Amino acid sequence: MLALNNHSEQNGDDTRVGGAKKVWRRLTIAGRKIAVARRDAAQKLARELRDYFKAKHGRKTSACIADDYAVTDRQARRWLAKGPTFDGFALMLERERDRLLHWLAVAYSERRRRFRWRRGAKEA
Known part of the structure; x- marks a missing residue:
């Protein structure tokens, strides 16, 4: 849940939060929150x-x-x-x-x- 406002996935850099890819994928569909x-x-x-x-x-x-x-x-x-x-x-x-x-x-x-x-x- 820490990656709610994490836009690093859009920039192609998912190193900001550990496991950001999974959290981001869970919280967004097609990049939308x-x-x-x-x-x-x-x-x-x-x-x-x-x-x-x-x-x-x-x-x-x-x-x-x-x-x-x-x-x-x-x-x-x-x-x-x-x-x-x-x-x-x-x-x-x-x-x-x-x-x-x-x-x-x-x-x-x-x-x-x-x-x-x-x-x-x-x-x-």
């Missing part, structure tokens, strides 16, 4: 999603969250390995954050209703 509350919320959401998918699919934690949205652990690791200069991860977060929260809010009831209705239609 994340508010602490938002970062904590994002980490909590990611943890809940990971636990849910592990409980549902075992060790394979990839699943289709929305209609055209699917992220595997491997893909997320590839994104994170590219570091704070890769803004595709930030774009993905910005685009999908609301959809993720909406899916978390309504997935059970909506999908249960929809699939039950489809099953009834097929039987009838």
